[in-house]
Amino acid sequence: MSLLLDVTGLTMRFGGLLAVDNVALRLHEKEVVSVIGPNGAGKTTVFNCLTGFYQPTSGQIVYRGEHLEGMKGHLIARKGIVRTFQHVRLFKDMTVVENLLVAQHRHLDTNFFSGLLNTKRFRKSERSALEFAKYWLDKVGLTEFANRKAGNLAYGQQRRLEIARCMVTRPEILMLDEPAAGLNPRETEDLDRLILELRDQEDVSILLIEHDMKLVMGISDRIYVVNQGCPLADGTPEQVRNNPEVIKAYLGEF
């Protein structure tokens, strides 16, 4: 398993507030790594730094030997690191399929004139995009809603659509920010299965922020614990579960 993402000394300071302090993180190919910690610990800030939404104050983010710090968000996404959001961010007034087509923008024939003249090549590229969208709709079980407006889907479906929308960009690293928030137990189980499927069949590595400990402990290969911006512990689910400091700060006594 080769190293995909190597983050060292990541620090993010907002004025006087030290939101993330010296966080280190490693992600290998075909691995599910979770970041856990109490609310306000800086987990989402880490995500925002990694995806270029914030420019980290200091630290290094190396993806396949390439430095990402200071790079614009959409360029990082094009390199194959995409994310979902804590609060679902779909294109609500567009249909489900259209959401998936927008996400494939990079892989489509965007030549102005070939689109204007509706050339053969353009139609072929659109058709393959639709087929690919269909593949993912089947995968997340939304095929029958393909022509619904995304905003009219149920919450759980919106979550799944957001993941599908990330996947059609053909990413290498998928970052999920609390994907199970607001899901019922059955939907969480489906999500569990979906994430493992993404890892095993689609060869993506997954970085996960989640509060649902059952989900985290069940699917993670490794876990990082963050508390008040500082790294607290890391290791396999077993190690983290039994770490007294983690229990004190976050998990609570059983």
Add this chain to the structure above:
Amino acid sequence: MSKQVIVNALISAVTFLVLAGWLLGISMQAEPGGVQLVFAEPSHLHWLWGGMAAVFFGQLFLPNLFGKLRSGVSANKPSFKLPSMDRKGGNLIACFVLAGAIIWPFMVSRGSVDLATLTLIYVMLGLGLNVVVGLAGLLDLGYVGFYAVGAYSYALLAAEGWGFWTCLPIAGAMAALFGFLLGFPVLRLRGDYLAIVTLGFGEIIRLLLNNLTELTGGPNGISGIAKPTLFGLEFNRKLKDGGFDTFHNFFDISYNSQYKVIFLYLMALLLVVLTIIVINRLLRMPIGRAWEALREDEIACRSLGLSPTVVKLSAFTIGAAFAGFAGSFFAARQGFISPESFTFIESAIILAIVVLGGMGSQIGVILAAIMMTVLPELAREFNEYRMLMFGLMMVFMMIWRPQGLLPMSRPHMQLKQEA
């Protein structure tokens, strides 16, 4: 037929009555004691009732009809299908409308054709602004600036002896360039802030035109702009120096000033049809979807690898290009332009067309453009009251149909039917 449909149809008919009644149903008469409001003459009332009936039955049957067409198509398609312009029903209707629009000017008065030409200019402007406001969600209050750039580009080039058809793309490109330039400073702005900056931009252009006297003639404007020709054939009574030939002479028919008006109308129609086709294609291209995605959620766009800069600039540029085309045609039609023609109120009217029509909806924008230009003309007899009515109509419109006349409908993609 459900009760819902009937109620809907009734509401639409009543809305129509209220909206059109102001303009068609009553008229003013000067009497010794002052002005009195009376019911309009019967011919007007007939139109009113006819329109009401049309709206009622249209609302009653159209949804049904389209529903059937759609379900009929989706039953046996093998796979996903791209939404395309060539839906059978829609195409047929479009052909009829187009044929009607081509024949129409030969049967009505010169004034009507002239008004229709103006309407078509507004249709083009509305469709162009629709790209920026309706699709990309960038509130642009200075759209008239690009219109002015297009008009002056043509006027200045025509003075140098360039023909209309060579100038048209140049004027469009000039306006596009200005749209591109405006795009840069406003990349980080959204909503109200963007509106204010674009408003300022429109005013800057107008003030420049007013003060660059050497180039633009200042407040006096530019007059004597050459009219477009049909492959070099002019529509004047007498041939200009160095001209090729006149239309009536070439075809050996007697001179009629109506020819020119009809020619201009048909040209505007051609431009509008081209605009519609191009924008229809844009909507189905990745760039069109990216515009809409940007309107919906800029952050999500970025997280998927779309560059907001490129998407915004392309919307501004392409939207402005259409204003440039409209502007150069406007200059050619008027033969005279001055900064007076490009005041903020023009921007406001074009924006009103987009909002009234329904953001993003092309048919809606066309209908609204017709409404916004034809109704004030019909209500000329009310003099200063007509702006009051105009305002009232808009207020009622926004109360009853805030989504616009015909809100945009999403393209429908056929789903796979497992055998």
